[in-house]
Amino acid sequence: MLLLALESSCDETAVAILSGRPGRAARVLASEIASQIELHRVYGGVVPEIASRNHSLHLRPLVEQALARAGVTMRDIDAFAATSGPGLASSLLIGATAAKAMAAAAGKPFLAINHLEGHLLSPFVGSGIVPEHLALIVSGGHTLLLDVAGAGHYRKLGGTRDDAAGEAFDKVAKMLGLPYPGGPEIEKVARGGNPEAFAFPRSMMKEPGFDFSFSGLKTAVLYTLSERNPESGAPHPAELPDLCASFQEAVIEVLVTKTLRAARHAGRKTIALSGGVSLNGALRAAFQGACDKEGIALATATPGLCTDNAAMIAFAALLKAFDGHASPLDADIDPNLPLVATS
Ligand code: KG4
Ligand code: ZN
Numbered sequence: 001m002l003l004l005a006l007e008s009s010c011d012e013t014a015v016a017i018l019s020g021r022p023g024r025a026a027r028v029l030a031s032e033i034a035s036q037i038e039l040h041r042v043y044g045g046v047v048p049e050i051a052s053r054n055h056s057l058h059l060r061p062l063v064e065q066a067l068a069r070a071g072v073t074m075r076d077i078d079a080f081a082a083t084s085g086p087g088l089a090s091s092l093l094i095g096a097t098a099a100k101a102m103a104a105a106a107g108k109p110f111l112a113i114n115h116l117e118g119h120l121l122s123p124f125v126g127s128g129i130v131p132e133h134l135a136l137i138v139s140g141g142h143t144l145l146l147d148v149a150g151a152g153h154y155r156k157l158g159g160t161r162d163d164a165a166g167e168a169f170d171k172v173a174k175m176l177g178l179p180y181p182g183g184p185e186i187e188k189v190a191r192g193g194n195p196e197a198f199a200f201p202r203s204m205m206k207e208p209g210f211d212f213s214f215s216g217l218k219t220a221v222l223y224t225l226s227e228r229n230p231e232s233g234a235p236h237p238a239e240l241p242d243l244c245a246s247f248q249e250a251v252i253e254v255l256v257t258k259t260l261r262a263a264r265h266a267g268r269k270t271i272a273l274s275g276g277v278s279l280n281g282a283l284r285a286a287f288q289g290a291c292d293k294e295g296i297a298l299a300t301a302t303p304g305l306c307t308d309n310a311a312m313i314a315f316a317a318l319l320k321a322f323d324g325h326a327s328p329l330d331a332d333i334d335p336n337l338p339l340v341a342t343s
Pocket of ligand 1: 165
């Protein structure tokens with residue numbers, strides 16, 4: 001089966017073509033991305049109106065580029081998919097409408113895909129099966145712990161009560177005068193810093209359950225800045241590496257501790273990390289160390305599949321298509337689409 005998927009939930013326009021057979025590893029024939037990061041950087045975050053206009057602009061040429069890279073034509077595509085949520089409404093609409101139009105014109109099935117399911121499955125795109133595991137999705141919009149019995153069988157164990165981990169990286173980076181997106185910038189600066197220099201809080205570590213909270217940590221960084229520089233609240237350049245390293249360490253310690261606790265609770269022997277924050281080298285190293293100690297396998301996505309992309313959406317769609325699923329052409333987008341209905 002050849003499947004073409006579109007992803008336009010936030011600020012990346014992406015098109016991918018996957019080829020696959022049930023039980024076999026899917027092959028990514030094309031995974032094209034038109035990044036808008038530079039356009040939004042001047043505003044310090046994503047501007048929805050600019051994002052949707054650029055999705056409309058980039059989508060068509062990107063589809064042609066993907067077909068050319070895959071060496072196939074539109075007639076060869078067996079099914080079309082798009083992200084239907086969660087995300088920005090005006091951005092989701094562009095990709096979902098385009099995929100439905102292509103499916104209708106070709107007389108082929110359409111599949112509406114949950115963006116979070118795409119992230120969750122991204123570590124397994126190159127393998128034919130999705131093993132039972134404990135999943136941590138850490139992105140700019142979400143921080144979610146799920147017990148996964150297999151593709152399509154998800155039980156939410158916990159999530160953030162306020163900011164997502166990536167959002168905390170982005171907001172703290174802004175306070176520190178670092179560019180958007182903040183995660184990679186903080187990681188870079190943190191390499192020269194001492195992670196124990198500032199004792200930032202590790203929220204909700206002692207509470208039962210598997211929820212997270214990162215807003216207190218963000219506020220702690222803010223207070224530290226205004227204490228040390230009451231006039232402007234700007235960080236002292238010499239302290240920047242220590243601030244970044246200490247903040248990053250606080251996020252990592254909470255994520256690692258709670259995820260391993262959840263894996264023990266669910267009796268899972270594999271942990272899978274996905275989402276943009278899972279690109280963080282210090283986070284990966286901390287997870288690897290903790291997993292090795294407990295005899296747990298760690299699965300991570302390849303770098304291109306961690307941040308938003310359409311290959312993960314195509315993979316999620318392919319698994320659904322193998323099971324005979326298709327979505328109606330009047331399926332709506334949902335900016336708040338949950339991955340599992342109840343927690
Ligand atoms: O998964 P993603 O591309 O988009 C969402 O679905 O949200 O994740 C983007 C997030 C941003 O918050 C960005 O700062 C963060 O991932 N990120 C990182 C790193 N690279 C990207 N956070 C920490 N360390 C990184 N190296
Ligand atoms: Zn995402």
